Amino acid sequence: xxxxxxxxxxxxxxxxxxxxxxxxxxxxxxxxxxxxxxxxxxxxxxxxxxxxxxxxxxxxxxxxxxxxxxxxxxxxxxxxxxxxxxxxxxxxxxxxxxxxxxxxxxxxxxxxxxxxxxxxxxxxxxxxxxxxx
Numbered sequence: 374x375x376x377x378x379x380x381x382x383x384x385x386x387x388x389x390x391x392x393x394x395x396x397x398x399x400x401x402x403x404x405x406x407x408x409x410x411x412x413x414x415x416x417x418x419x420x421x422x423x424x425x426x427x428x429x430x431x432x433x434x435x436x437x438x439x440x441x442x443x444x445x446x447x448x449x450x451x452x453x454x455x456x457x458x459x460x461x462x463x464x465x466x467x468x469x470x471x472x473x474x475x476x477x478x479x480x481x482x483x484x485x486x487x488x489x490x491x492x493x494x495x496x497x498x499x500x501x502x503x504x505x506x
Contacts, residue, residue, distance in 0.1 A: 378404050379413045379427070381406075381429075381441065394408055405441065406445070407444065410448070421446040422444075
């Protein structure tokens, strides 16, 4: 039996490539995520969301749609500005981080606690800051 995550990914792949999608289990059987696409360029947030939910309305039943917490939408430039290319960090993927010392590099893995990555705030330097409780 296909999971909600698989169904949502299949629907979003009708309009977006796999590399543009980042889905996350939001706990309690809920799904959310991020979409980075050139096709959002020039669209305001409302138009972007309407485009995504039109897809969901067309291909998912009401029960599945109620279990989608939401999707953040970015153009590639917005993503780069907001996350400084650390976008995969929110999915728990290893990301190379530069330390204060130029000769010392560390690899860290961060996971959003309780599947809620949108509580993270951006630090002034564009890097993802520690989770605010």
